[in-house]
Amino acid sequence: MQDLWLSFQQLMDPEYLLSHGGFYIVVLIVFAETGLFFGFFLPGDYLLFLAGLFCALGKIDVDIVTMYFGILGAGVLGNFTGYWFGYRTGPMLFKRKDSLLFKRKYVIMAEEFYHKYGGTALIIGRFVPIVRTFAPIFAGVVKLNFRKFIFYNIVGAFLWVSLLTLTGYFLGVKFPAIINYVEYIIVGLIAIAFLPIAIALLKRWLKNRKNKQTNK
Numbered sequence: 001m002q003d004l005w006l007s008f009q010q011l012m013d014p015e016y017l018l019s020h021g022g023f024y025i026v027v028l029i030v031f032a033e034t035g036l037f038f039g040f041f042l043p044g045d046y047l048l049f050l051a052g053l054f055c056a057l058g059k060i061d062v063d064i065v066t067m068y069f070g071i072l073g074a075g076v077l078g079n080f081t082g083y084w085f086g087y088r089t090g091p092m093l094f095k096r097k098d099s100l101l102f103k104r105k106y107v108i109m110a111e112e113f114y115h116k117y118g119g120t121a122l123i124i125g126r127f128v129p130i131v132r133t134f135a136p137i138f139a140g141v142v143k144l145n146f147r148k149f150i151f152y153n154i155v156g157a158f159l160w161v162s163l164l165t166l167t168g169y170f171l172g173v174k175f176p177a178i179i180n181y182v183e184y185i186i187v188g189l190i191a192i193a194f195l196p197i198a199i200a201l202l203k204r205w206l207k208n209r210k211n212k213q214t215n216k
Contacts, residue, residue: 023062026051027074034078034126034157037085037107039133046189048164050182056172057179064169071165075157079122079136083149086140093141110134119144122152126160128196 029047032039048071054060055067062070086093098104113131114121125135139149171178178185 022060023067023070026067027070030071030074031078031081033133034075035080035082035085035133035136036078037082037133037137039078044129044132045127045164045193046186048161049168049185049189052165052168052170053172053179053182054168056169057176059179064165068161068165072157072161075126075161076153079149079153079157082133082136083140083144083146083153086137087143088140089137090141093137106130106134107138110138114138114142119148119152122149123156123159126156127193129193 026047029039029042030044033042033044051060051067051071052064055062055064060067093107096104110121110125110131110133113125113128114135117124119139121131121135122139125131136149136153139152
């Protein structure tokens, strides 16, 4: 059990993943997080940032071009996989029982996000944990026009990977000492990424509270 917990901690540690897994593990994680329903817990935004940073500092044995296009390709293919899964599964996904690797509430969260933003949820959702995983799946469930899905998928992946990976790379080139503050950067990126979710949960709680008071 202790070994299992240690493995899970290592999986959630982007510095460890980059140092020991390198390019291929980064690509695999991005693919899983952007299209496989059990990949929602994997590190996303800060992994991309650190991948660019590690390339700039020579801490990983691939150049930034290889890393960039590898992550971009994984992000696009991940969404295609999620869309296909949602398309094949359909509304039955909402009836699936919760498990360690699946939470129905996350599908509902992606559904609400999708209804609010439409197809652009696939672009905006790239920057929101959990939504990033389930938005393409829900797009498949509602059978979003495939040509539109391709457009939103590619544009979303391009913006997500470019902003985070290249920011990490250019900051590493310009300010190499930034590696000494990487823990603070990770905390900051996590806080920014989860802020929309926190706001949405707060709004839902206030709405439910108001409804309960109205029904009294």
